[in-house]
Amino acid sequence: MKNVLLQQLNNSDFQWLKTHGNRQQIPAQTVLVEQHHPVNNFYIILQGVLVATMTKNPNRMDRVFAALEEEQELMQEITRFEPGEMFGEISFSETSPSITTVKSLDNVLVLVLPAKQLRDKLEQDIGFAARFYRASAILLLDRFNYLVQLFLTDKIGQIPPLQDVPLIFGELSDSDVDWMISSGQLEELKAGEIIISAGRPVENLYFITQGTISVLVSEERKNPLSNIFAALENDQETQELLQREIAQMAKGNLVGELAILDTHLSFLTYVALENCTVLKIPRQKFLLKLEQDVGMAARFYRVVLMLLSQRLQNLSSRLGYGRTEYKVGQSLSEDRVYEDEIDVASMDNLTLGGARLDWMLKRLKLKAN
Numbered sequence: 050m051k052n053v054l055l056q057q058l059n060n061s062d063f064q065w066l067k068t069h070g071n072r073q074q075i076p077a078q079t080v081l082v083e084q085h086h087p088v089n090n091f092y093i094i095l096q097g098v099l100v101a102t103m104t105k106n107p108n109r110m111d112r113v114f115a116a117l118e119e120e121q122e123l124m125q126e127i128t129r130f131e132p133g134e135m136f137g138e139i140s141f142s143e144t145s146p147s148i149t150t151v152k153s154l155d156n157v158l159v160l161v162l163p164a165k166q167l168r169d170k171l172e173q174d175i176g177f178a179a180r181f182y183r184a185s186a187i188l189l190l191d192r193f194n195y196l197v198q199l200f201l202t203d204k205i206g207q208i209p210p211l212q213d214v215p216l217i218f219g220e221l222s223d224s225d226v227d228w229m230i231s232s233g234q235l236e237e238l239k240a241g242e243i244i245i246s247a248g249r250p251v252e253n254l255y256f257i258t259q260g261t262i263s264v265l266v267s268e269e270r271k272n273p274l275s276n277i278f279a280a281l282e283n284d285q286e287t288q289e290l291l292q293r294e295i296a297q298m299a300k301g302n303l304v305g306e307l308a309i310l311d312t313h314l315s316f317l318t319y320v321a322l323e324n325c326t327v328l329k330i331p332r333q334k335f336l337l338k339l340e341q342d343v344g345m346a347a348r349f350y351r352v353v354l355m356l357l358s359q360r361l362q363n364l365s366s367r368l369g370y371g372r373t374e375y376k377v378g379q380s381l382s383e384d385r386v387y388e389d390e391i392d393v394a395s396m397d398n399l400t401l402g403g404a405r406l407d408w409m410l411k412r413l414k415l416k417a418n
Contacts, residue, residue, distance in 0.1 A: 094133065
């Protein structure tokens with residue numbers, strides 16, 4: 050993932066980062082970002098290597114056995130950052146805590162940019178915002194894919210229900226939603242119908258307007274070609290052995306948005322659990338719109354980044370690495386973000402998102418008639 054910044058940002062973006070960032074030498078074994086705490090800076094690695102880890106929220110017996118065995122079983126390495134990579138990209142949000150601890154393995158040189166300065170730039174320069182959000186989402190997608198594999202290894206059930214609706218429609222504008230309505234086509238799905246298959250290209254984006262869709266992931270990393278033939282042969286028993294449900298998506302959720310980030314084959318399968326109605330928008334048509342409308346591109350890539358950030362939080366919580374939950378009678382810590390804490394700053398956007406979704410559904414009903 051070293052070339053993501055070079056591929057997504059332009060020369061003026063790098064010039065701004067160089068002008069406003071500070072080069073800092075960081076000693077070995079220094080913690081730059083702490084798990085469960087807000088991210089105050091954005092970092093680009095110039096020299097050296099850093100490691101990102103997640104520590105489980107252990108119960109008392111977990112701590113006893115870990116201490117007796119003198120092992121670091123409660124800590125999981127997620128990724129390593131090398132020169133040319135970045136982290137702290139979720140610092141655009143004032144409330145999102147880091148799901149990892151990032152520590153230098155050796156002496157490193159980093160370019161550091163304060164989070165507030167980055168947020169101001171993203172608000173003022175929509176071209177930079179579109180490119181930065183896209184680059185950040187690509188990096189976050191890589192970490193999400195890793196966590197999904199970890200999730201499968203632990204075999205611990207489903208990811209918590211996805212609550213995308215208020216977030217998506219709270220960030221997009223009325224004109225964005227209007228374009229999607231006019232450019233998409235309503236499609237009826239029968240229960241059991243596959244709309245996206247693992248190992249196959251994603252050709253469309255889908256907004257669910259009615260019904261529930263199951264998200265499946267392969268238990269084993271098999272040759273994509275063998276998966277395709279299994280699907281063509283409709284070998285139900287083989288399919289069930291290879292795939293398991295990790296989440297469900299309902300009305301207002303967006304399916305296939307990750308295909309906008311890259312051309313990789315989907316590693317997830319999406320199947321209608323019941324009769325569903327979706328608004329289908331061809332991927333190429335959507336990409337062309339984002340190229341022509343930089344404002345919509347900035348808003349959409351921000352949505353994708355926020356969706357990935359939320360899903361990483363949900364998945365890390367399900368794996369036992371989640372944020373601290375508040376317990377009755379417990380003293381609150383001002384520098385810690387709790388798992389069930391309400392983000393007051395985002396409540397207006399959530400309310401707006403719900404209203405905008407209702408408006409979209411009414412428009413689609415008229416379109417169908």
